[in-house]
Amino acid sequence: MCPGTLAMIKIGKITVAGPLMLAPIAGFTDPPFRRIARRHGAGLVMTELISAEGIVRANRKTMDMLAFHDEERPLAIQIFGNSPAVISEAAAAVEELRPDMININMGCPVRRVCGSGSGAALLLDPKNIFDITAGMVKRVRIPVSAKIRIGWDHRSLNYIDTVKALQDGGVSLIIVHGRTRDQQYGGRADWDVIRKIAEFSSVPIVGNGDIRTHAGALERMGFSGCPAVMIGRGAVGNPWIFSGRKPSVQEIIDEIKKHLDLMIAYYGLRGIVLMRKHLVRYIHEFRGAREIRKRLVGSNSREEICEILDSIAR
Ligand SMILES: Cc1cc2nc3c(=O)[nH]c(=O)nc-3n(C[C@H](O)[C@H](O)[C@H](O)COP(=O)(O)O)c2cc1C
Incomplete structure (x- = not known):
């Protein structure tokens, strides 16, 4: 499906292309994968977390992470940090790149991020949450959103x-x-709490956590009353989760080739190595997946990968 054919919908003040959104996953939701997700109907895509400090200092690697293609729109750029002044400065710089939304990360559990008071550590200080978001909202004209967890621990x-x-x-x-932050990615996402939040919040709530099928996404929307949901791990190797289409083996193979070509166009030959983590997810339900996986991850050229894929289809 091409993005142009999708009807845009309003969620509060925000216009998106559908209620099932792609969650940010560091190392996965790069420009090629975000384009794929949009082609399959993801209503909004988001960059992985990007350092507000790095943006303000115009660090080259950080600035590279801000790149996106028009085909990804609507797109949100996610930043992280803990100083209201630095974050609003970064938000102003990000706005110049003309994304459709800016998101502030308040959920990342890793020590490197929380240790400096950013990510999920922000949950410990609601006053700072207010200062950060009020500062951003004042500074930029595009919508500001936040991605949170339900608490630091139970x-x-x-x-x-x-x-x-x-x-x-x-x-x-x-x-x-x-x-919670304590749960990292273990245990289960608590949709009862998400539902409670959706009930009392005057701002639209997007529920997230453990959605693995298209039907599951619709079911969680119905249960929680959220006007939209976000899907992360369940979309890796399965962008059809956004449309609900059940792809044939040949369609999966064709999609892998398109994804691989986008990776090579974006990263050069390094894209072949970076594609491996996606490849194993695309093929994990194929018959003989273990053997195919071994052959694919040992391949270093587009031709070799395509040959292996074509041999599956035969
Ligand atoms: C490896 C990995 C990297 C992630 N990176 C980010 C990130 O950069 N920003 C963010 O807000 N959430 C990040 N998340 C959290 C996801 O966006 C999502 O909230 C979480 O995985 C639960 O949703 P899911 O069950 O649909 O994957 C990451 C999750 C994983 C597993």
Whole structure:
């Protein structure tokens, strides 16, 4: 499906291309994969978390991470940090690149990010959440959104304070991953809490966590009352999750080739190596997946990969 054929829908003040969105996954949701997700109907795509400090200092590697293609729109750029001044400065720089939305990460659990008071560590300080988002909203004209977890741990489920601070800060959308920071990616996302948040929030809530099928996405929307949901891991190797289409083996193979070509166009030959983590997900339900996987990850050229894929289809 091409993005142009999708009807745009309004969620609060935000216009998106559909209610099933692609969640940011560092190392996966790069420009090639975001384009693929949009072609399959993802209503919004988002960059992985990008350092506000790095943006303000115009660090070259950081600036490279901000690149996107027009075909990805609507697209949100996600930044992380903990200083309201640095974050609003970074937001202003990001706005110049003309994304459709800016998102502030309040959910990343990794020590490198939380250790400096960013990501999920922001959940410990609702006052700072207000200062950060109010500063961003004042500074840019495009919509500001936040992606949160439900708390730091189960003893401090402060999502009500967090959401109030975000509402007061003036954000246009809140994405809720239904886990605590302590849970990292284990246990289960708590959709009862997501539903509670969707009930009391005056800002539209996008639910996130553990959606693995298209039907599951619609079911979670119905259950929670969220006008949209975000899908991360369930979209890797399965962009059809956005449309609900069940692809044939040949369609999967054709899609892999298109994805591989986008990777090579974007990264050069390094794209072949970076494609491996996607490849294994695309083929994991094929008969003889273990053997195919071994052959594919040992391949170093487009021709070799395509030959292996074509031999599956025969
Ligand atoms: C390897 C990995 C990297 C992630 N990177 C980001 C990130 O950069 N920014 C962010 O907000 N969330 C990130 N997430 C969290 C996802 O966006 C999502 O909230 C989480 O995986 C739960 O949704 P899912 O079950 O649909 O994957 C990451 C998750 C994983 C597993």
